[in-house]
Amino acid sequence: MRDSVWKWQLVDDIRQIDAATWDDVMQPDTPFNCHSFLCALEQSGCASADSGWLPMHLVLYQQDELVAVLPLYRKLHSYGEYVFDWAWADAYERYQLAYYPKLVTAMPFTPATGVRLGIKQGVDRQTVFSLIIQVLQSELVEHSSWHGLFMTEAESLEWQQASLQPATMRASTDAPTQQARLLPRQGCQYHWHNRQYQSFDDFLEQLTSSKRKNIRKERRQVAEWDYRWRSGSEISAAVWQRFFLCYRMTYLKRSGHGGYLNQAFFQSLSEFMADSVKLLLVCAHGDEDAQAVACALYFHAPDSDTLYGRYWGCLEEYDGLHFETCYYRGIDYCITHQLACFNAGAQGEHKVLRGFEPVITYSWHLIAEPAFEQAISEFCQAEIKQNQTYMLQLVAALPYKQTAS
CATH class of the missing domain: 3.40.630.30 (Gcn5-related N-acetyltransferase (GNAT))
Incomplete structure (x- = not known):
């Protein structure tokens, strides 16, 4: 996807991106998607090739101006993600297919919901989402899948809408002719509300x-x-x-x-x-x-x-x-x-009895292998229904005199 208007780049060290530019485009809504947090992880070696979190941050340019950034990592395992796909990896192994390496958009070791795709103000968001999806699809030539974890509800809807738009251009000549579909997945966390x-x-x-x-x-x-x-x-x-x-x-x-x-x-x-x-x-x-x-x-x-x-x-x-x-x-x-809110981390049903309320978490996934894509899609849809039932049970167990709304 390189023409006179748009081009993209994969960056293996976040220090190659100016900190002020990253934060201006990302507009961090949590402490974890800001340049300084990701830089601390990389410089300390916690997010590195040696740890199985190889940075490959996706940068999009319009007329040579940086207009979008997507934190991206090449993963050799599924540790430190908190949206569990071990069963998917096991299924691949049973059929003697390689699940790793895969691509992950997440804040390493940090299951906190936040913006994942930063887009410069004034740039058409729908176009950027569509182009980024095409780039990710092209990267599935060398990776089994892409996983975007802990997105906000609003951003999740934007990914969904962009996935329904027809492709405007091929991201590369190596891109697969059969494009992977974005598959939604939901989970549950417990947050306290003031x-x-x-x-x-x-x-x-x-x-x-x-x-x-x-x-x-x-x-x-x-x-x-x-x-x-x-x-x-x-x-x-x-x-x-x-x-x-x-x-x-x-x-x-x-x-x-x-x-x-x-x-x-x-x-x-x-x-x-x-x-x-x-x-x-x-x-x-x-x-x-x-x-x-x-x-x-x-x-x-x-x-x-x-x-x-x-x-x-x-x-x-x-x-x-x-x-x-x-x-x-x-x-x-x-x-x-x-x-307004206290996010005390992932998991822990015992939080509910102490006033923490269930909230939905959102993620999206691209699966390169068509046969597994259908099976994983069915798994995710069933999981969403189970999650809805589970959350209703948690709401019923809240300790408030009257259920908080």
Whole structure:
């Protein structure tokens, strides 16, 4: 797809794209699709060929002006995505077909909904979506599939609309003649919504009596600890080292490996994203920050109405400390700072009983192999129906006196 108007490029290092230009085009709606977060992942080696996340960011030019960017990675596995396709890979293997490498548009290791395709203001969005789809289809010559994960609902609709438009040009002479269709997929996360609560007790008053009592009991169990919020510029190398120890030990206990991210990445956040990083330390009274027994890493970008809870770790297990550090302190932060939403990460049905509500997550997929495309399409449609039923059950289980709307 190269003519006198449009051309595209794959970039294997985000530093080749000017940071201000990336952010101007992307207009980041989360801390995770901004240039600085992705750069921190790449420079630390967390998103690299060695980790199985080879950057191949797609850049679109109009009359030699950069007008669109799509984060893109060549994947050699399915780790760190949180939209699970292991069953698809297993099916390919049974038929002796290669599922890897594949292409993924996502924020590595970060299951947070946000804009995926950044388009410069004033450029025709429908045209850009259509052209980007054609480029991705052409890349299926060398990849089994493309997966766009955790899109916003509005952007998901734009992908759908663009997929229905006829192709305006071939992305390359190598593009397959039978073009893969975009297949929708849905999942579920649990987010807490602030309904103009004035205090944590004000929030609790909206819950049923039994749930309110349970949360108060959980909080009393760990009330003796000293909880300290630190912003990015306040976090020393020693504190980051302590956080990384907590993070790594907790990963080892739960999954048998030390986590996807390294200490260099976390420490770089104080340089790259000081204004967005919020680290919650749990200490004994009188201890230094670097003696914390547990830590939770949050992100809250300036001018954003959402708090993101991302990584947690502890040196010893204490009843109720995870709920307090990762959920209740986050809720309290949102109320104090008048934030609208708290996204505490993927999975965790236990969040529902603590006031987190189910929300739909959206992804789109291109499958190169026609025989598997049909089977995966049927799988996704069945999964969407199951997800709808599941979410209705979760709504019925919400602890509010009257179901929140």
